[in-house]
Amino acid sequence: MSTNEPLKWSMQELNRLSADEFKSSEKQQVILVLDNVRSLHNVGSIFRTSDAFAIQKLYLCGITGQPPHRDIHKTALGATESVAWEHVPTTVQCVQQLKQVGWKVYAIEQVKGSVYLDKMSFSSGEKIAFVFGNEVFGVEEEVLRECDGFIEIPQFGTKHSFNITITVGIVLWHYLITSAK
DSSP states (O other), X not given: OOSOSOSSOOHHHHTOOXXXXXXXXXXXXXXXXXXXXXXXXXXXXXXXXXXXXXXSEEEEETTOOOSSOHHHHHHHTTGGGTSOEEEESOHHXXXXXXXXXXXXXXEXXXXXXXXXXXXXXXXXXXXXXXXXXXXXXXXXXXXXXTSSEEEEOOOOSSSOOOOHHHXXXXXXXXXXXXXXX
């Protein structure tokens, strides 16, 4: 570009909502369930991503850390104040409660019978909950047995895993573009 004008948008030009405005704004019909996520930095990053995608609610289950905590706040950058969240003692209990009130629950996991994410599409208005597991052990077996289905992200390297924060971003982006159609 030949102009000396800044290329980046200013904060004012981005027209960001305040935390209170965000809380009362319309949300995506999607919920995230964290099954025993051990890293507080991952939890904070998931709060931030949840804010960016305007999710309905974030459930922190089992040993998953909860705000207020400085390590969560460090990566959440204030999203703990805008994203609705709740702690539930067990992920099984959380999944059962969601299903009782009409949410379709999918575990994001590499299991028998999983469907690749790129083969999934979601209807606008469909109430979807995604379960994300522990960084080492994934989604617990007893939780998997409660889910309506399993989604796997195709991978082509040798590790066959993403960091949970990357996984959340990939799944939410796919959900957003397929549910908008």
